[in-house]
Amino acid sequence: MKRLVFLLFGFALLFPVQVFAAGGAEESTSEPVEFDFWTTQTQSDRMATIQVLIDTYSAINPNVTINLVPVDENDIPTQMNAAAAAGTLPGLVEMGAENAVTFGAEGYMDKAATAALVEEIGADNFYSGVLRLVSDGEGGYYALPYHGWIQGIWYRSDWFEEAGLDPPNSWENIREAAEYFYRPDENQYGILVGTTAETFTEQCFTPIAMSNGAALFDRDGNLVFNSPEMKEAVEFYAELAQYNPPGPQTWRARDYYLQGKMAMFFYSTYIMDDLALAEVAAGSLTNENFENLEGASFDPDLADNTKLAPIISNSRDAGYGVVVTMGLTEQEDPAVTSAAAKFLRYLYTQNAYITFLHMAPGGMNPTLKEIATNARFQNDPKGIFANYGPDKMAEIISGMNEIQTFSIVDGRRIEAASAIFSNQIIPQMLFAITQEGAAVDRAMENAEQAMMDIINQ
Numbered sequence: 001m002k003r004l005v006f007l008l009f010g011f012a013l014l015f016p017v018q019v020f021a022a023g024g025a026e027e028s029t030s031e032p033v034e035f036d037f038w039t040t041q042t043q044s045d046r047m048a049t050i051q052v053l054i055d056t057y058s059a060i061n062p063n064v065t066i067n068l069v070p071v072d073e074n075d076i077p078t079q080m081n082a083a084a085a086a087g088t089l090p091g092l093v094e095m096g097a098e099n100a101v102t103f104g105a106e107g108y109m110d111k112a113a114t115a116a117l118v119e120e121i122g123a124d125n126f127y128s129g130v131l132r133l134v135s136d137g138e139g140g141y142y143a144l145p146y147h148g149w150i151q152g153i154w155y156r157s158d159w160f161e162e163a164g165l166d167p168p169n170s171w172e173n174i175r176e177a178a179e180y181f182y183r184p185d186e187n188q189y190g191i192l193v194g195t196t197a198e199t200f201t202e203q204c205f206t207p208i209a210m211s212n213g214a215a216l217f218d219r220d221g222n223l224v225f226n227s228p229e230m231k232e233a234v235e236f237y238a239e240l241a242q243y244n245p246p247g248p249q250t251w252r253a254r255d256y257y258l259q260g261k262m263a264m265f266f267y268s269t270y271i272m273d274d275l276a277l278a279e280v281a282a283g284s285l286t287n288e289n290f291e292n293l294e295g296a297s298f299d300p301d302l303a304d305n306t307k308l309a310p311i312i313s314n315s316r317d318a319g320y321g322v323v324v325t326m327g328l329t330e331q332e333d334p335a336v337t338s339a340a341a342k343f344l345r346y347l348y349t350q351n352a353y354i355t356f357l358h359m360a361p362g363g364m365n366p367t368l369k370e371i372a373t374n375a376r377f378q379n380d381p382k383g384i385f386a387n388y389g390p391d392k393m394a395e396i397i398s399g400m401n402e403i404q405t406f407s408i409v410d411g412r413r414i415e416a417a418s419a420i421f422s423n424q425i426i427p428q429m430l431f432a433i434t435q436e437g438a439a440v441d442r443a444m445e446n447a448e449q450a451m452m453d454i455i456n457q
Contacts, residue, residue, distance in 0.1 A: 033339040034065040035091025035331075038079075040324070042070040046359045053355060057346050064339050066091075077102070084108055089329040091340035097133040097145065097323040098405070101413040104134075104142025110328045111140045113341050117328070118144060121348055121368070127400030130323050130367045137219075137411020143327035144344065145367040147357055150321040150399035151203055152310035153191075154257070154271060155264035168264055169309040171211070171236060178243040181263035187292055190243030192253045192265035194427070195434040200251045201427040203320060204266040207311075209233040210318035210404050216417050216451070219410040223455060226448045229315075234433065234440055241434040245290070248435045258284040259296040268321070269308075269396060272362035276303040276387035303387040310399025319402035323367070350374065361385065365397050372397040416455050425450045 039050055047070060054066045069090065071079055076095050080103055083089045089108060103109050118141055123131060130145035153168045160167065160177065168174040178190035194201030209215075214230035217223055245253050245262070256262035258274065258281055273280045278298040287295040299305075311319045326344050331337045346352055348368070354377045357364045361380040371377050373390040385393055407417035420426070429447040432438035 030063065031335060032063045032065070033333075033335045034067070035336045035340050036067045036069050037340075037343075038069045038071045038076075038090045038093040038095075040071060040073045040076065040094050041359065042072060049355065049359055053347065053352050056352075057343055061339075061342075064343070066343060080108060087332070089331065091329065091331065091336050092344055093327045093329065094146065095143075095325060095327060097130075097143070097325055098407050098413055098418065100134055100143035100325045100327050101408055101411070102415070103327065103329075104136060105413065108329055109142045110330050110337060111136065111142065113328045113337050114141050114144060117341055117345060120345065125368050125370065127367055127369055127398070127403075129319065129399075129401045129403040133323050133403065133405065133408055134325055135411045143325035144348075145323050146326045146347070147364040147367060148321055148323035148400065148403070149269045149363050149365060150308075150310050150319060150397065150403065151207070151266060151268040152308045152319065152396075152399055153264050153312070154267055154275075154306055154308050156257075156305055157307040158305040159263055167307065167309050169311060169313060171208075171312070171314045174264075174312070175236075175239065177263060178240055182243040184246075187261055189245045189256055189262045190264070191240055192244060192249060192256065192262060193237060193240050194250055194266070195241050195244065195431060196248045196250045197424050197427040197431045198250060199421075199424070199427070200266075201430055202421065202424070203268075205233070205237055205426060205430060206406060207318045207320040207404070208237055208314075210320075210406075211312040211314040211316060212236075213315050215409065216406045216420065217409055217414045219412055221412075221414055221416070223416075223448070223451055225451060226444050231440060231444060234430070234444060237430060238433050238440065241430075246292075248431065252289055255284040255286075255289050255293060258299075258302070259293055260299065261293065269362045269365060272303075272388070272396075273382060273384045275306055276384050277382065307392065308396045308399070310396060311402045317402045318404055319399040320405075321399060321403045323400075323403060324364075350376070365400070367400060416451075419454045420451050423450070423454060425454075 041047065041050060051068055054068060058064060058066065076099050126145060134141050134143050134145055136142055155168050163180060165177050165180065166173045168177050181188060182190035193204045209230060212229045212233045214227060214233050216225050245256055254265055254267060257265050274284060281298050285296050285298060287293055311317050328337065328340055347356065353371060357366055358380050361382055361384045366372060372394045378385045378390060407414055425447050429443045432443045433440055
């Protein structure tokens with residue numbers, strides 16, 4: 001670990017001119033200033049990498065002291081509220097977009113400093129969807145989107161081309177391909193959508209619902225779940241589930257795809273290394289997880305023969321994923337705000353940014369469009385992205401343009417949406433319909449009542 005830190009530190013120092021010429025910090029701060037930087041990257045190796053970035057910055061700005069503080073994502077709300085009450089908010093905090101919107105609405109976030117930094121970087125340089133997630137609904141932003149992952153439909157592009165089928169980026173195309181490739185007598189299946197009462201199922205369902213204009217709440221917090229648009233989405237999802245492998249399914253059924261027995265499947269960009277690297281794929285190539293899979297050898301061409309449809313279209317376009325932000329908080333001392341903003345600008349400079357993203361290739365995707373095709377970004381430490389190439393990487397990460405969530409509506413976070421998600425109301429409904437034969441109308445009524453019970457608690 002010491003050797004890794006030393007190498008990273010040495011590498012980062014090779015680029016001080018380029019880093020700061022891009023806006024990181026043109027000159028060192030004259031007066032001493034200190035602030036805390038809260039990060040949700042609590043693993044020791046990631047902490048070491050971030051500390052390298054801090055040390056590199058501090059070497060050029062010796063009067064700036066940045067204290068790196070790891071905070072578990074689940075503890076962020078409690079810790080932020082406590083810090084706000086005590087007047088000890090961190091200068092910079094890494095957190096999910098939902099938390100950024102919540103804290104922004106509570107007045108914890110410095111929207112003026114954030115707007116200035118967005119303007120400096122250029123709003124057009126961000127993927128549009130990630131900025132919408134952190135919008136205050138009035139033209140401002142609560143935080144800056146920094147990295148995230150996208151979920152979409154990964155599919156065998158070679159199979160689609162041979163069959164003369166269009167990419168699975170619309171309801172019509174998805175339905176046609178799922179039916180075409182469904183050959184259970186050959187142990188081949190058309191698609192994987194989650195049908196168990198768990199998070200994966202809701203992650204699969206969300207972009208389908210949103211692509212039909214369905215929502216849980218309106219901007220005023222009124223429950224609008226049981227709508228014609230939502231019913232159409234539920235019925236379509238139940239139809240797709242008919243082309244699944246047998247039984248209630250979860251993410252584990254990706255094994256069918258890696259063993260050449262499935263045409264397409266919903267998954268996040270965390271699957272990229274499984275598709276590209278034999279040692280990572282190994283756990284999906286056995287016969288241990290499904291009795292009707294015999295196991296298979298690694299397909300070295302699978303990544304090349306796979307594409308991602310990151311956006312689903314029906315009445316509108318929709319994507320799904322998670323965005324992690326960097327937030328500047330309200331500070332009594334403007335020097336702290338200035339120092340934190342300059343450090344954050346440095347974190348967006350090419351070398352620092354890519355070093356950060358490479359901590360989790362595929363799991364941390366850039367929110368700046370130009371990075372997706374950047375040669376250094378392509379050269380990740382695990383050699384994953386080289387299997388996809390810049391054009392495919394740009395296509396994959398373009399899902400950031402339409403990334404959406406049920407819990408943020410027009411710049412407002414609906415707290416009840418998070419509680420509904422935690423209680424797995426929608427996955428339970430989908431399980432009842434697809435596995436227990438429940439009628440759609442009755443299942444939706446039951447789900448709506450469960451949601452109302454949560455709202456009225």
